[in-house]
Amino acid sequence: MKIAIIGSGSWGSAMAKLLSINGHNVKIWTTDKNVYNNILNGENPTYLPGISLPKSIKPMFDLDKTVEDVDIIVLAIPSQAMREVVAKIKNRNAIFVSLAKGLEIKTGKLMNEIIKDELGNVKYCALSGPSHAEEVARDIPTSIVASGEKKVVEIIQKEFSNVSFRVYTNEDLKGVELCGAVKNVYAIASGVIDGIGGWDNTKAALITRSLVEISRFVEALGGKKETIMGLAGIGDLIVTCTSQHSRNRHVGEFIGKGYSLENILNDLKMVAEGVYTAKALYNNFKKEQIEMPIAEKVYKVLYEKINPKEAIEDLMNRKLKSEN
Numbered sequence: 060m061k062i063a064i065i066g067s068g069s070w071g072s073a074m075a076k077l078l079s080i081n082g083h084n085v086k087i088w089t090t091d092k093n094v095y096n097n098i099l100n101g102e103n104p105t106y107l108p109g110i111s112l113p114k115s116i117k118p119m120f121d122l123d124k125t126v127e128d129v130d131i132i133v134l135a136i137p138s139q140a141m142r143e144v145v146a147k148i149k150n151r152n153a154i155f156v157s158l159a160k161g162l163e164i165k166t167g168k169l170m171n172e173i174i175k176d177e178l179g180n181v182k183y184c185a186l187s188g189p190s191h192a193e194e195v196a197r198d199i200p201t202s203i204v205a206s207g208e209k210k211v212v213e214i215i216q217k218e219f220s221n222v223s224f225r226v227y228t229n230e231d232l233k234g235v236e237l238c239g240a241v242k243n244v245y246a247i248a249s250g251v252i253d254g255i256g257g258w259d260n261t262k263a264a265l266i267t268r269s270l271v272e273i274s275r276f277v278e279a280l281g282g283k284k285e286t287i288m289g290l291a292g293i294g295d296l297i298v299t300c301t302s303q304h305s306r307n308r309h310v311g312e313f314i315g316k317g318y319s320l321e322n323i324l325n326d327l328k329m330v331a332e333g334v335y336t337a338k339a340l341y342n343n344f345k346k347e348q349i350e351m352p353i354a355e356k357v358y359k360v361l362y363e364k365i366n367p368k369e370a371i372e373d374l375m376n377r378k379l380k381s382e383n
């Protein structure tokens with residue numbers, strides 16, 4: 060199949076490699092001259108150092124030419140850029156596959172909702188689950204879900220799967236996209252624990268209580284329990300809260316060590332979606348009156364500069380209650 064990848068960061072580049080190995084004809088869009096030249100030479104050291112990319116992957120500058128006449132358009136850009144970028148795409152016949160995991164700050168919307176706003180009823184699929192680009196690009200096995208309408212996601216399942224990348228289908232699009240977005244906020248909290256002390260008990264308790272908050276939120280908005288207990292839910296929560304590769308966990312770790320958010324983001328260069336989704340999530344659960352104390356503390360540490368150690372103390376000092 061002919062596939063256009065929009066975004067040549069770490070996940071876009073890893074996906075380009077995977078799809079090219081799967082036998083597809085892959086173009087990848089970038090606005091950066093260095094990235095363009097590097098991909099021509101079979102690598103992308105800015106975003107995916109140490110990985111050889113097939114020379115058959117064609118870097119592109121022109122967005123119109125990138126998406127012209129392709130069967131699948133893979134959106135590998137940050138959530139906050141999604142609306143602006145998809146609004147410029149003229150091909151409305153391809154299947155749109157979103158890799159982005161976040162909520163738009165100004166509307167609180169999911170990626171499928173943004174795409175519907177901008178492009179109307181196009182064929183759509185969200186890909187989500189435990190999938191750090193650094194491991195996928197090294198062919199290290201993982202399993203993820205393709206979510207959306209049955210006949211669309213079955214095409215994506217077939218074309219994206221291989222021996223180290225097993226794609227399941229899941230028709231609960233809302234649950235899948237909500238889980239993928241909110242887990243990043245909890246990965247920041249998990250990183251804070253690493254930065255303060257690397258405490259194992261605390262982290263296990265945090266991940267468990269995070270799952271309770273995610274369940275409350277996702278189910279209240281119409282997502283399914285089975286999704287929360289699946290790859291896009293607990294699967295991605297575990298990897299993002301514990302992996303050395305997670306950018307969200309990294310942001311939390313350096314906050315725990317006392318660095319400012321501004322400096323951490325300047326040094327990181329790649330997107331840590333949880334920083335932005337923390338704000339959209341906060342607005343949303345306040346409006347819906349859903350109790351999410353950990354997410355609330357992450358928001359306050361990021362945006363009201365409260366001390367992370369005091370945030371942990373406050374969480375521990377809340378009124379005692381039953382677990383369920």
Ligand SMILES: NC(=O)C1=CN([C@@H]2O[C@H](COP(=O)(O)OP(=O)(O)OC[C@H]3O[C@@H](n4cnc5c(N)ncnc54)[C@H](OP(=O)(O)O)[C@@H]3O)[C@@H](O)[C@H]2O)C=CC1
Nearest residue numbers: 066067068069070071135136140158159160191192329330
């Ligand atoms: N990395 C991973 O392991 C995974 C990432 N994801 C999700 O995939 C999405 C993309 O992540 P990832 O590839 O890691 O991000 P990176 O930060 O590595 O790359 C982002 C890419 O998007 C481009 N971009 C950024 N802003 C804009 C904009 N306003 N207009 C056009 N292009 C833009 C960047 O281009 P430029 O270089 O010009 O800034 C870059 O090519 C995120 O939602 C992330 O949560 C999901 C699963 C795994």
Ligand SMILES: O=C(CO)COP(=O)(O)O
Nearest residue numbers: 188189190191305306307
């Ligand atoms: O979603 C991811 C892995 O599944 C990537 O997480 P980070 O953005 O925190 O690196």
